Amino acid sequence: MLDIILQSLASLADPMVIAVILLATFYGLFIGAMPGLTVTMAVALFVPFAFFLDPVPALAAIVTLQAMGIFAGDIPGALIRMPGTPASAAYTDDSHALSQQGQARLVLGVDVIASALGGLMGAIVLIVGASALAEFALTFSSYEFFWLALLGLSTTAFIATASPIKGLVAVILGLFLSTVGIDITLGFQRFTFGNPNLLGGISFIPAMIGLFGVSEVLRIVLRGQMHLAYAELEKGASFLPAIGTVWRYRLNALRGGIVGLITGVLPGAGADIGAWLAYGVCKRFSKEPEKFGKGSMEVIVEAGVANNSDLAAEWIPTLVFGIPGDAFTAVVIGILMLKGLRPGPAILHDYTNILVAIYITFILVNLLMVPFGFAAIRASSHLLRVPRNVLMPIILLMCIVGAYAINNDLFDVGLMLVMGLLGFLLEANGFPVAPIVLALVLGPLLEQSFMISLIKSEGDLTLFFSRPVAAILGTLTLVVWILPLVPLAKKLITVRQA
Amino acid sequence: MGTWDVLLGSIIAIAGACIFLEARTFPNLAGGYPGPGLFPQLLGVLFVLSGLGVAGNAVVKRAWAWKPPLSDHPSREKINALLVVLAVIFYILLADTLGFIPMAIIILIALMFRTGVSLRWSIVLGIGLTLAIYILFNRILHVPLPSGLLKYWL
Structure with missing residues (x-):
């Protein structure tokens, strides 16, 4: 094992890898700090570059981008009350309220320490959990994989969205898009309308660039707010006071970390769910619940640790089962496939060096987050001053070139535009976009495991529950389906009683 | 959003019906096992049900206020x-x-x-x-x- 760790360290010590990690640090901090630009969009635009990089620098860059971007999402949340990423939304009101009370620098310092702490907790669980789970997952059959994929999709449709019915539509749309092209059982062409460009299916990268890049450009251009007003940072040091604050709320940090880890391991629930859940738990047990939304430091610590501990934990189902936790890790699966690394229980044995390099990167990046995070706080007023009317056309051009770069085909640019318009239209009407990407990635696994299970069981659906783990996963999935119906049932009972 | 939900829900339901009908024409596997058409057929049915759900939800909430698309933007x-x-x-x-x-x-x-x-x-x-x-x-x-x-x- 020591050999592998040394080899992985050597691969990370390569000047090219260090340069890529540093660039990804700046890129992640910049995109995360820009309100409206999400980390998912950042990774979508990064994919064309990942295409040309070796697996270690490509994956190291993604780990860096994710951690830095999620932290930097706290910056505009505190300074202009606009979360940079959805994962920061839960405690934006508290951060902004404290900033207005002249504590912006302290809040952001606490965000850095909480993010780094959460990231390190997640990294440890990833290192220990992935190999333990991979051994266990080797015994999985098509039934377990079917339920896991369905559980991930059900969570993202019913729990991770404001409207479960619209979340369901988004999941079904993604699954449908995944059926386009030549089918795996008979080589039959499905929904290609005779277009040879669709024989290989809907190309994942242009689709994702459209859904997250083009649709965001359209939204920001339509909003028309090209220059942002922001709160100024107070003078003075923030490192030691931030450490002191996190130490004062150490139990909150620990609880937030645990909540983030649980949501991270659960397929289909992303960092934003982790942060919201931690917010709820914190409020439930707080001695000062009246401060929530008006400037509660304890919730900033708890939810700030939760969203970053979630990130590394999300990689466990992503790597071990090929089931992503959110749209970001769905892109990670796309990149793993692009690099010829098939996610699944065998990945830990087949590509140990690469995985150990990912583990080390997680630790390294969360340590690097402290100096770079404090530097980003110093530069935050400059970051927020970048005019969006210069940025949006550049992002659009990067979208066009990125979609084109994978197959060198203008058809992909058209596909990107169609998906961008679709994403824009759906989101404008309250339909979430992330489940589409998750379903597009999980569609082939879900269909394949469903068909194999159906043929094995000769159509007997009770056999889908015949194995213990499959029965647990199946029951969990059914619970996730029933949960959205509970408020409806309560309402019906109240109406009847009235 | 209400009127749009009715419209979009209806379009989703109609699209689901079309997917279902198209997928019914796909061949079966040898031995009569369901083939490439089964999964899209299921998705077609789910599309119809969820589309009706989206439209029905808006009808139940009586959210009829019609707003032209993007009317909030200059x-x-x-x-x-x-x-x-x-x-x-x-x-x-x-x-x-x-x-x-x-x-x-x-x-x-x-x-x-x-x-x-x-x-x-x-x-x-x-x-x-x-x-x-x-x-x-x-x-x-x-x-x-x-x-x-x-x-x-x-």
Whole structure:
């Protein structure tokens, strides 16, 4: 094992890898700090570059981008009350309220320490959990994989969205898009309308660039707010006071970390769910619940640790089962496939060096987050001053070139535009976009495991529950389906009683 | 959003019915086992049910207030968004003929100027950023971006 760790360290010590990690640090901090630009969009635009990089620098860059971007999402949340990423939304009101009370620098310092702490907790669980789970997952059959994929999709449709019915539509749309092209059982062409460009299916990268890049450009251009007003940072040091604050709320940090880890391991629930859940738990047990939304430091610590501990934990189902936790890790699966690394229980044995390099990167990046995070706080007023009317056309051009770069085909640019318009239209009407990407990635696994299970069981659906783990996963999935119906049932009972 | 939900829900339900009917024509596996059509058929049924659910939800909530699309946004911003879409269409249609560099310069200058950057800065940034992106993708990452009019010089 020591050999592998040394080899992985050597691969990370390569000047090219260090340069890529540093660039990804700046890129992640910049995109995360820009309100409206999400980390998912950042990774979508990064994919064309990942295409040309070796697996270690490509994956190291993604780990860096994710951690830095999620932290930097706290910056505009505190300074202009606009979360940079959805994962920061839960405690934006508290951060902004404290900033207005002249504590912006302290809040952001606490965000850095909480993010780094959460990231390190997640990294440890990833290192220990992935190999333990991979051994266990080797015994999985098509039934377990079917339920896991369905559980991930059900969570993202019913729990991770404001409207479960619209979340369901988004999941079904993604699954449908995944059926386009030549089918795996008979080589039959499905929904290609005779277009040879669709024989290989809907190309994942242009689709994702459209859904997250083009649709965001359209939204920001339509909003028309090209220059942002922001709160100024107070003078003075923030490192030691931030450490002191996190130490004062150490139990909150620990609880937030645990909540983030649980949501991270659960397929289909992303960092934003982790942060919201931690917010709820914190409020439930707080001695000062009246401060929530008006400037509660304890919730900033708890939810700030939760969203970053979630990130590394999300990689466990992503790597071990090929089931992503959110749209970001769905892109990670796309990149793993692009690099010829098939996610699944065998990945830990087949590509140990690469995985150990990912583990080390997680630790390294969360340590690097402290100096770079404090530097980003110093530069935050400059970051927020970048005019969006210069940025949006550049992002659009990067979208066009990125979609084109994978197959060198203008058809992909058209596909990107169609998906961008679709994403824009759906989101404008309250339909979430992330489940589409998750379903597009999980569609082939879900269909394949469903068909194999159906043929094995000769159509007997009770056999889908015949194995213990499959029965647990199946029951969990059914619970996730029933949960959205509970408020409806309560309402019906109240109406009847009235 | 209500009227739109009814409209979108209905479109989703109709699309689901079409998917279901199309998937019914797909062949079965040997031995009568369901083949490539089963999964899309199930998705078609779920589309119909969820589309009806979206429309039905809006009907139950009696959310009938009709608002024309994008009516909350000023017309200048709507034209800018339309220009973004037209820029991509323009690129798809003309990139092979004109080439990446002229197309990118035109798109960047037009969009920056239109969204409030001064003409001088739009031109400087449009040309400078196009060259930077060209060097990054074409020279460093070796993506064969369309050369078009400049094929003898690049």
